[in-house]
Amino acid sequence: xxxxxxxxxxxxxxxxxxxxxxxxxxxxxxxxxxxxxxxxxxxxxxxxxxxxxxxxxxxxxxxxxxxxxxxxxxxxxxxxxxxxxxxxxxxxxxxxxxxxxxxxxxxxxxxxxxxxxxxxxxxxxxxxxxxxxxxxxxxxxxxxxxxxxxxxxxxxxxxxxxxxxxxxxxxxxxxxxxxxxxxxxxxxxxxxxxxxxxxxxxxxxxxxxxxxxxxxxxxxxxxxxxxxxxxxxxxxxxxxxxxxxxxxxxxxxxxxxxxxxxxxxxxxxxxxxxxxxxxxxxxxxxxxxxxxxxxxxxxxxxxxxxxxxxxxxxxxxxxxxxxxxxxxxxxxxxxxxxxxxxxxxxxxxxxxxxxxxxxxxxxxxxxxxxxxxxxxxxxxxxxxxxxxxxxxxxxxxxxxxxxxxxxxxxxxxxxxxxxxxxxxx
Amino acid sequence: xxxxxxxxxxxxxxxxxxxxxxxxxxxxxxxxxxxxxxxxxxxxxxxxxxxxxxxxxxxxxxxxxxxxxxxxxxxxxxxxxxxxxxxxxxxxxxxxxxxxxxxxxxxxxxxxxxxxxxxxxxxxxxxxxxxxxxxxxxxxxxxxxxxxxxxxxxxxxxxxxxxxxxxxxxxxxxxxxxxxxxxxxxxxxxxxxxxxxxxxxxxxxxxxxxxxxxxxxxxxxxxxxxxxxxxxxxxxxxxxxxxxxxxxxxxxxxxxxxxxxxxxxxxxxxxxxxxxxxxxxxxxxxxxxxxxxxxxxxxxxxxxxxxxxxxxxxxxxxxxxxxxxxxx
Amino acid sequence: xxxxxxxxxxxxxxxxxxxxxxxxxxxxxxxxxxxxxxxxxxxxxxxxxxxxxxxxxxxxxxxxxxxxxxxxxxxxxxxxxxxxxxxxxxxxxxxxxxxxxxxxxxxxxxxxxxxxxxxxxxxxxxxxxxxxxxxxxxxxxxxxxxxxxxxxxxxxxxxxxxxxxxxx
Numbered sequence: 001x002x003x004x005x006x007x008x009x010x011x012x013x014x015x016x017x018x019x020x021x022x023x024x025x026x027x028x029x030x031x032x033x034x035x036x037x038x039x040x041x042x043x044x045x046x047x048x049x050x051x052x053x054x055x056x057x058x059x060x061x062x063x064x065x066x067x068x069x070x071x072x073x074x075x076x077x078x079x080x081x082x083x084x085x086x087x088x089x090x091x092x093x094x095x096x097x098x099x100x101x102x103x104x105x106x107x108x109x110x111x112x113x114x115x116x117x118x119x120x121x122x123x124x125x126x127x128x129x130x131x132x133x134x135x136x137x138x139x140x141x142x143x144x145x146x147x148x149x150x151x152x153x154x155x156x157x158x159x160x161x162x163x164x165x166x167x168x169x170x171x172x173x174x175x176x177x178x179x180x181x182x183x184x185x186x187x188x189x190x191x192x193x194x195x196x197x198x199x200x201x202x203x204x205x206x207x208x209x210x211x212x213x214x215x216x217x218x219x220x221x222x223x224x225x226x227x228x229x230x231x232x233x234x235x236x237x238x239x240x241x242x243x244x245x246x247x248x249x250x251x252x253x254x255x256x257x258x259x260x261x262x263x264x265x266x267x268x269x270x271x272x273x274x275x276x277x278x279x280x281x282x283x284x285x286x287x288x289x290x291x292x293x294x295x296x297x298x299x300x301x302x303x304x305x306x307x308x309x310x311x312x313x314x315x316x317x318x319x320x321x322x323x324x325x326x327x328x329x330x331x332x333x334x335x336x337x338x339x340x341x342x343x344x345x346x347x348x349x350x351x352x353x354x355x356x357x358x359x360x361x362x363x364x365x366x367x368x369x370x371x372x373x374x375x376x377x378x379x380x381x382x383x384x385x386x387x388x389x390x391x392x393x394x395x396x397x398x399x400x401x402x403x404x405x406x407x408x409x410x411x412x413x414x415x416x417x418x419x420x421x422x423x424x425x
Numbered sequence: 426x427x428x429x430x431x432x433x434x435x436x437x438x439x440x441x442x443x444x445x446x447x448x449x450x451x452x453x454x455x456x457x458x459x460x461x462x463x464x465x466x467x468x469x470x471x472x473x474x475x476x477x478x479x480x481x482x483x484x485x486x487x488x489x490x491x492x493x494x495x496x497x498x499x500x501x502x503x504x505x506x507x508x509x510x511x512x513x514x515x516x517x518x519x520x521x522x523x524x525x526x527x528x529x530x531x532x533x534x535x536x537x538x539x540x541x542x543x544x545x546x547x548x549x550x551x552x553x554x555x556x557x558x559x560x561x562x563x564x565x566x567x568x569x570x571x572x573x574x575x576x577x578x579x580x581x582x583x584x585x586x587x588x589x590x591x592x593x594x595x596x597x598x599x600x601x602x603x604x605x606x607x608x609x610x611x612x613x614x615x616x617x618x619x620x621x622x623x624x625x626x627x628x629x630x631x632x633x634x635x636x637x638x639x640x641x642x643x644x645x646x647x648x649x650x651x652x653x654x655x656x657x658x659x660x661x662x663x664x665x666x667x668x669x670x671x672x673x674x675x676x677x678x679x680x681x682x683x684x685x686x687x688x689x690x691x692x693x694x695x696x697x698x699x700x701x702x703x704x705x706x707x708x709x710x711x712x713x714x715x716x717x718x719x720x721x722x723x724x725x726x727x728x729x730x731x732x733x734x735x736x737x738x739x740x741x742x743x744x745x746x747x748x749x750x751x752x753x
Numbered sequence: 754x755x756x757x758x759x760x761x762x763x764x765x766x767x768x769x770x771x772x773x774x775x776x777x778x779x780x781x782x783x784x785x786x787x788x789x790x791x792x793x794x795x796x797x798x799x800x801x802x803x804x805x806x807x808x809x810x811x812x813x814x815x816x817x818x819x820x821x822x823x824x825x826x827x828x829x830x831x832x833x834x835x836x837x838x839x840x841x842x843x844x845x846x847x848x849x850x851x852x853x854x855x856x857x858x859x860x861x862x863x864x865x866x867x868x869x870x871x872x873x874x875x876x877x878x879x880x881x882x883x884x885x886x887x888x889x890x891x892x893x894x895x896x897x898x899x900x901x902x903x904x905x906x907x908x909x910x911x912x913x914x915x916x917x918x919x920x921x
Contacts, residue, residue: 195634199637317545317551318524319546470868
């Protein structure tokens with residue numbers, strides 16, 4: 001199929017592309033920028049006048065709830081929601097049920113991805129068997145089956161020796177380790193950032209050191225084992241400092257932040273709003289600003305949705321006994337653009353945080369607009385208004401902490417491999 | 426930030442009683458004034474007034490408690506209300522489900538008020554958000570957050586002995602970190618305009634940034650108690666030893682126990698309070714608990730009058746709104 | 754428009770009526786109880802003149818009102834003060850204005866929660882029309898007729914002033 005995207009402003013910071021040009025697609029590839037190929041007769045013309053064309057966004061972390069948690073969501077609902085925000089590639093953590101620690105589960109995921117055909121799915125394999133932190137998972141087999149990295153999901157690996165061996169083994173398989181750094185003993189079943197808010201609300205608290213101690217431990221092991229590592233969802237300014245220093249000292253690490261921590265703080269918990277029960281927790285304004293600074297100076301390379309849709313009951317209870325996580329995937333782009341509109345981040349940086357940087361982290365050939373690359377694209381109208389309404393989310397999970405927010409940047413079209421998977425008409 | 430909108434109706438009258446935070450000084454004084462009148466009911470041959478006759482109040486205690494539950498029960502009966510006692514175990518299969526199912530069932534039985542005690546902070550707010558609009562909710566203690574009726578009966582006790590709040594220096598001693606009583610009392614004392622609120626305890630039991638609630642933090646009993654007018658002792662639970670928060674009860678008593686010796690640092694006419702039940706020899710010496718400064722037993726007797734006042738205030742407003750709607 | 758009434762004359766009147774009533778009925782040691790607040794103000798003056806043995810009782814009927822559902826907690830609430838055992842006593846109940854009769858009904862309900870009196874007689878400063886219950890006064894300072902929109906108001910305690918106020 002031949003597609004012509006006309007008059008759109010093509011924006012891809014990594015290729016230094018920032019031009020209003022036509023874009024020509026044939027089959028699943030971009031065949032030309034600006035110059036119409038000979039004999040090109042489009043089957044579909046998309047008018048992108050006054051709109052911006054980006055590489056299809058890459059979400060570094062989203063839970064699609066299959067296999068095993070279908071009452072919270074499934075590939076069809078969650079990827080449709082993802083497409084509505086211009087996302088064409090998704091990486092999923094291994095804490096599905098069953099855990100992604102056997103090739104069979106990977107194969108199941110690939111099959112579901114093919115059936116749904118809305119995005120490229122990149123599953124992460126488990127670092128340890130069953131995510132229990134004791135035995136190494138069969139990382140080589142998982143890589144063969146299609147995992148592009150391994151991770152501990154949200155589980156702490158208590159035994160430092162096991163963590164060291166897991167890093168060494170991942171290195172030997174040439175796999176990137178995706179680490180969520182939290183010392184669960186220090187967290188001690190806390191549900192909110194340790195500070196004035198948790199004190200006032202009487203909520204069990206998670207000190208900053210739960211993150212910084214785990215990061216420090218991991219950094220030293222990364223240095224020792226020389227494994228390629230990525231820290232998932234930083235939450236504190238101090239953690240950003242640690243990573244900044246490590247990078248200066250030549251340690252090969254990347255990191256991301258979750259979109260929620262870039263907008264919200266512990267004050268947003270207000271009257272025990274369980275939509276703000278998140279892991280890592282929402283921290284102070286100082287931390288939020290530290291994360292934004294980290295993005296601007298590229299200590300933090302990418303931003304992810306950390307999408308966790310939940311059924312109503314999971315969030316309908318006193319705060320501490322609700323499940324953590326927010327449903328964010330369909331607002332990832334508008335929320336990033338909101339930071340640009342508030343002049344906290346420059347547009348190019350915002351875009352690269354959602355496209356070329358996640359691609360580098362995952363080691364995939366995506367996230368760019370270039371001739372002969374896959375036509376994974378998203379088109380959005382920069383001045384269009386979006387009113388976040390929790391009752392009308394496309395995701396199965398209505399647990400958004402952004403209910404009522406006025407955002408901009410409605411996606412009008414999303415293309416995967418040259419095929420339109422989402423459009424607003 | 427918290428408490429304001431949900432506790433008050435649109436005319437600013439008390440509709441639910443969930444937290445001291447968010448209530449005005451005037452409202453707190455109103456509660457204390459009403460309690461004075463309700464206290465006389467106990468002294469009559471017929472210990473009842475017909476104020477809440479025909480109303481049904483449900484005690485929803487998700488955490489066991491004999492003392493608080495019975496005072497609420499007595500308060501309800503003195504107001505001529507009917508009372509249902511429900512002790513619900515929290516070892517339920519799905520956390521949120523059981524809670525909302527229970528609420529639906531009780532609403533179907535036409536209860537007018539829920540008195541709720543729960544192990545999780547914010548539970549009273551959650552329940553209030555879930556119940557039908559004509560039902561009022563009273564928080565009998567939610568996790569570590571607040572125990573507002575206890576704070577009010579303590580303020581009532583202080584008022585009986587000290588009259589003028591503005592000149593007082595009050596010390597709260599013990600496990601502040603886990604204490605809902607402490608948080609409510611800090612809010613109440615500051616709202617009523619006391620001169621100073623002090624917190625005394627070991628570092629491990631004092632929550633982060635508590636100064637922001639308007640208190641001075643002390644880690645030493647002698648300096649902390651110097652010239653205070655009121656000492657509130659908090660109970661120390663055994664679990665704190667197991668949680669690596671304290672080495673032993675013995676050491677805790679040596680550093681933070683209230684003895685007559687320590688009490689000498691406070692004013693000569695200082696009063697000693699304790700929300701109960703007391704751990705003799707752990708946080709408080711028997712000599713002090715039974716001594717002339719102690720008003721612990723009087724606190725208990727004030728509990729009924731305060732709870733009567735709060736129940737009556739809260740129910741009065743609910744009915745006002747109900748009648749207005751009927752007229753339409 | 755406000756019209757003042759000479760209250761001293763009324764109180765003299767009432768004191769005489771009460772004296773005479775007790776004599777006729779043979780009440781040797783009656784107990785006087787005033788209803789807050791106006792009734793207490795009036796009763797204080799009567800009690801001084803009549804020199805009863807027991808101190809003046811004060812009744813706050815806030816918890817016995819029948820309009821709790823409509824108006825909620827009454828803003829003026831002070832504790833009732835009945836220092837004597839009421840069983841078998843002859844009570845002189847005093848209030849400022851008798852209008853619907855609901856206040857008196859509430860007062861009687863409250864008295865019976867304190868004990869079982871031998872009798873209750875009602876002494877009223879101003880009686881006006883508008884009874885909604887079968888309640889009558891035994892001793893009256895003055896009976897007045899009010900026009901539409903008028904109501905009687907007693908202010909005090911010092912000085913004690915009675916006015917007829919026309920609203921609107």
